[in-house]
Amino acid sequence: MPVKKRKLPEAENHETKCKITRPQIRGVKPISEVKQFSSKKCLAWFHKYADPDKVVGPEAMEKFCKDLGVEPENIIMLVLAWHLNAATMGYFTKEEWLRGMTGLQCDCTEGLQSKLDYLHSELSDSTIFKNIYRYAFDFTRDKNQRGLDMDTAKSMLALLLGKRWPLFPVFHQFLEQSKYKGMNKDQWYNVLEFSRTINTDLSNYDEDGAWPVLLDEFVEWQKARPASLRHHNSKKENEGEKQKPET
Template structure:
């Protein structure tokens, strides 16, 4: 709905002013309201020209990124485990740091400890970095976005399933799933990207998924056994975490939740009743 409204405003802006679509979007982004943006354009149609020139001058270098890729690549035309470890050392980041899941998503990494040349170059250019210092600064921005932006968290979370799944496997190994839940959930809870939201009820601060519930979930999975976690369960678990209250009292058993989550709710309610 927001995108459709923006497209309509852009079209109207262009028809009135004769400006380019790019100018229309820049002025609308800066000035929010259509009428105000149009007035601003007439007062100073070159408002963003200097900014664009500076952006063009400082845009990441393809050749610098290619040279950096060559510095870390292991064999063929990929950076593999050894190159990834060296890269992390230069970035001064732990290879198991959650922020690297965001980097993997941005660079479309095909698997853990694997980076392909074109995706490396395109990804870092999109992020806006072409050297170790600027990449280090980018990690801080990506970590903050992952912690606070619900949509970005969801994008990285869903990407993590395919990224971390063994080749040829449809499900994610239980130990692997547990490791990534332990990385992602604490950050989302701390930063707010996992805050419960429900338009039909007033949600009090802290009335939602808690760290103790993560430990219950993992305990439940270990007791239940099974070889892995399906993609359906992985994806819907995030929706579950964002919708459930801290007492599991608003769970709808008739909704289309995976049976594994149905069983977990019974497990969690028993935990609550016994305390």
């Protein structure tokens, strides 16, 4: 999860607009086999990283990730932020921390480390992944902007779809040369739907469908490319997908 060092809004409402239902934690051991969750211990764990404003900011987040043994850019950090329902990338408030860690029943670094495999497994659930994908839009955008700037959009799409959508490298090329400077919420949501429903050769794309213009233009751009280049890229992408492990 790329960390942006920007000022946390003083009067920001930390509840995101994306309403999501989180599943119950699976694979939990019987109470007799695990230590009881401690809110007091969880709060002390938060204060280990929090600044005087009771917020875990970008620099402390780096230390938190290091202690956890996870790179800040790892998609697991986005999944964790989703569980905390964090409002702003690079920041965890006390309320977000306590709410999310209580749900995960984690009150220390070791406890959260034991849940990393579980957090990763959630990405394989199509419904949960969709919720995380949608959550990422509001989580990563600048709060004074309605959409994502294109650099942020490309980075987050690479994190979320780079190893799940064979056409992503081509779509990334399209965004690189396009006139678009950003991506709005409708475009963001539809990119995921497009990646899930449209064939790699675009054979089932309906030009009269209710897709955003951005995706219409992507299809036109891809079809206008030399056939040899399209087929070469498609073959390369499919081979890459077989070789790449899930992140």
